[in-house]
Amino acid sequence: MADNWTAKLDTYLDGELPADEMRELDAHLRTCPPCAADVLSRLQMKRAVHSAGMRYRPSADFRQLVRKSIAAKRRQSPIRMWAGAGFAIAMLLIVGFVSLVSKQGQTARQQAFSELADLHVATLASPNPVDVISTDRHTVKPWFQGKIPFTFNLPELQGSEFTLLGGRIAYLGQSPGAELIYQIRKHQISVFIFQDRGAVGNLGSSAQSSKELSFNIESWNQAGLRYFVIGDASGDDIRKLADMLKNAP
Amino acid sequence: MPLFDQLYNFAYWLAQDRAEAEDLVQETYVKALKGFSSFQLGTNFRAWMYRILRNTFLTSRTGLKASATIALDADDSPELPAGPETPETIFIEHSQHQFLQAAIEALPVNFREVLLLCDMEEMSYQEIAVSLSIPIGTVMSRLSRARKALRESLQQKMVRS
Numbered sequence: 001m002a003d004n005w006t007a008k009l010d011t012y013l014d015g016e017l018p019a020d021e022m023r024e025l026d027a028h029l030r031t032c033p034p035c036a037a038d039v040l041s042r043l044q045m046k047r048a049v050h051s052a053g054m055r056y057r058p059s060a061d062f063r064q065l066v067r068k069s070i071a072a073k074r075r076q077s078p079i080r081m082w083a084g085a086g087f088a089i090a091m092l093l094i095v096g097f098v099s100l101v102s103k104q105g106q107t108a109r110q111q112a113f114s115e116l117a118d119l120h121v122a123t124l125a126s127p128n129p130v131d132v133i134s135t136d137r138h139t140v141k142p143w144f145q146g147k148i149p150f151t152f153n154l155p156e157l158q159g160s161e162f163t164l165l166g167g168r169i170a171y172l173g174q175s176p177g178a179e180l181i182y183q184i185r186k187h188q189i190s191v192f193i194f195q196d197r198g199a200v201g202n203l204g205s206s207a208q209s210s211k212e213l214s215f216n217i218e219s220w221n222q223a224g225l226r227y228f229v230i231g232d233a234s235g236d237d238i239r240k241l242a243d244m245l246k247n248a249p
Numbered sequence: 250m251p252l253f254d255q256l257y258n259f260a261y262w263l264a265q266d267r268a269e270a271e272d273l274v275q276e277t278y279v280k281a282l283k284g285f286s287s288f289q290l291g292t293n294f295r296a297w298m299y300r301i302l303r304n305t306f307l308t309s310r311t312g313l314k315a316s317a318t319i320a321l322d323a324d325d326s327p328e329l330p331a332g333p334e335t336p337e338t339i340f341i342e343h344s345q346h347q348f349l350q351a352a353i354e355a356l357p358v359n360f361r362e363v364l365l366l367c368d369m370e371e372m373s374y375q376e377i378a379v380s381l382s383i384p385i386g387t388v389m390s391r392l393s394r395a396r397k398a399l400r401e402s403l404q405q406k407m408v409r410s
Contacts, residue, residue, distance in 0.1 A: 010396060122371060
């Protein structure tokens, strides 16, 4: 165990070490099993806190109450009205089209898709988008053993335009699942696989095509699992990948 | 309403009470609407909203009580390795989700908020610093202490159970 690194392990996992130290620590971890085990343990805790932290949800009544109270404030005076309008426009610019989606009241499906869009964007924005880096499905799939309470099949990509980049653990509705990152041309696509129960099970059994924050999404359930394919690739590409996953041996 | 679910969740973690969390969120949106002119376009909107929520909390009854009992920031004790067989790995193996939630709940509020903003909201240190109006160095030191306190708390719970 290298003491000089121990104090930096959490900062490393938070992605906040300077780039040169990040590289040094990366290299150190490959040769120091105690530090690697320590990092893994801290990573598990970080993920557990992430999942445990998502605990409380506002009621529909309360959401409606706040929406009404904001609307009432906006009507109070022309100045307020303009401030409100500016506020709304700025929020639209800043957080995308979330407000448009939530305007009509979020359904369970919309909420799930919205969370998945967030997860997909967070993955792409992360300095370490995947935890297992491999283009080989026979490397990626076994990596999930013991980390999630189910297994799944991945398609053979030979002869297709898709490339597997790797995978990571994801959480939806406090349930762990698999996130696989595929690439087609310059587009990256996330495939999420969760057990079809709890919050995920409330989405119904039908296959769904949708658009969320301009991402194309395909979703279906198969063998007790719920699949989501999401990305900024064309609807056709997303459907192609979904079909390959459905027919994976 | 952007960030509504996240702000509510965070407010509940701070206040530990549904009615108070609802008041905090409602007041946050009202204040954001009133004070939107003070928001500078191009700066971090999420951090701005969290800062309003957090300031609202600090002036609430629970917030005032919590701030009177917060842990000090100074800490000279060395960082300990998490190790292969730590309480957290044992706990995670047993999937004791509620156990962890109780341990987070029991943290002093200044530890709880920094830990949740980092690990749950996945904010950068800079974003947390803006949200909590504290220097980045303090963010790092509180995070380190919060994680250490969480590990110790889990260890104690493990021994008791």
